[in-house]
Amino acid sequence: xxxxxxxxxxxxxxxxxxxxxxxxxxxxxxxxxxxxxxxxxxxxxxxxxxxxxxxxxxxxxxxxxxxxxxxxxxxxxxxxxxxxxxxxxxxxxxxxxxxxxxxxxxxxxxxxxxxxxxxxxxxxxxxxxxxxxxxxxxxxxxxxxxxxxxxxxxxxxxxxxxxxxxxxxxxxxxxxxxxxxxxxxxxxxxxxxxxxxxxxxxxxxxxxxxxxxxxxxxxxxxxxxxxxxxxxxxxxxxxxxxxxxxxxxxxxxxxxxxxx
Ligand SMILES: NC(=O)c1ccc[n+]([C@@H]2O[C@H](COP(=O)([O-])OP(=O)(O)OC[C@H]3O[C@@H](n4cnc5c(N)ncnc54)[C@H](O)[C@@H]3O)[C@@H](O)[C@H]2O)c1
Numbered sequence: 001x002x003x004x005x006x007x008x009x010x011x012x013x014x015x016x017x018x019x020x021x022x023x024x025x026x027x028x029x030x031x032x033x034x035x036x037x038x039x040x041x042x043x044x045x046x047x048x049x050x051x052x053x054x055x056x057x058x059x060x061x062x063x064x065x066x067x068x069x070x071x072x073x074x075x076x077x078x079x080x081x082x083x084x085x086x087x088x089x090x091x092x093x094x095x096x097x098x099x100x101x102x103x104x105x106x107x108x109x110x111x112x113x114x115x116x117x118x119x120x121x122x123x124x125x126x127x128x129x130x131x132x133x134x135x136x137x138x139x140x141x142x143x144x145x146x147x148x149x150x151x152x153x154x155x156x157x158x159x160x161x162x163x164x165x166x167x168x169x170x171x172x173x174x175x176x177x178x179x180x181x182x183x184x185x186x187x188x189x190x191x192x193x194x195x196x197x198x199x200x201x202x203x204x205x206x207x208x209x210x211x212x213x214x215x216x217x218x219x220x221x222x223x224x225x226x227x228x229x230x231x232x233x234x235x236x237x238x239x240x241x242x243x244x245x246x247x248x249x250x251x252x253x254x255x256x257x258x259x260x
Contacts (some may be wrong), residue, residue, distance in 0.1 A: 008234070032056075087136075
């Protein structure tokens with residue numbers, strides 16, 4: 001097991017990629033704090049899945065865009081687990097609009113979640129890690145959209161580019177503390193949990209099989225593809241890796257056109 005006895009907090013992990021990360025860290029021996037802005041059956045299922053690996057799972061309902069809630073979440077996590085070894089910044093909420101229609105409120109909402117939220121969760125966790133004196137790991141979710149423009153996703157792309165720059169900056173600022181800071185940039189990940197009566201809508205969005213011809217791996221990614229990359233960066237195998245973004249996109253960003 002790569003993470004025996006570690007204490008990990010994963011934001012936005014009631015479903016999707018965050019859930020896959022929470023469960024994989026537990027499978028490798030970590031106790032896990034599951035954060036999300038809302039608690040529903042999916043959240044209960046994630047907690048159960050973590051516990052099914054014999055690990056402790058704690059629930060932390062908080063809006064990562066609110067500094068008071070971030071501080072309360074970290075305080076509660078530290079009370080429950082005694083320390084924090086790993087933070088995974090995964091939560092996301094987006095406003096998808098054409099550039100010309102984005103309002104100040106849209107900007108504040110998305111940047112508040114995807115940039116400010118990641119920044120202050122990292123700062124609060126890093127403060128605790130520095131005080132503990134045992135090093136630690138911070139991994140943030142970026143996206144291939146930090147590197148390419150998708151329709152109506154300019155603010156999202158800006159936030160993810162910011163996450164990658166923040167990752168480098170935090171790695172440097174935390175020199176000598178033993179805290180490694182990295183990011184993972186997923187490509188097309190089929191993480192949506194669609195009820196059977198909505199399955200037909202899969203073919204109508206960008207996040208679908210329609211993208212497969214552009215992906216050298218010849219398939220969409222699945223949440224576990226991302227969880228494995230996060231696990232690597234949290235593990236002793238990545239002890240000398242810091243300030244990096246690991247792109248996990250099946251080769252999508254190699255560019256070019258599909259094979260005929
Ligand atoms: N799915 C993909 O194809 C893909 C591709 C590239 C990058 N990513 C990144 O991976 C991460 C996970 O994506 P996903 O597809 O699993 O997303 P998702 O929407 O399925 O899950 C995100 C979770 O974050 C929670 N959340 C939203 N706002 C929050 C807040 N303010 N505080 C706390 N929790 C909040 C949501 O409730 C949700 O449970 C995101 O950072 C996303 O940008 C995903």
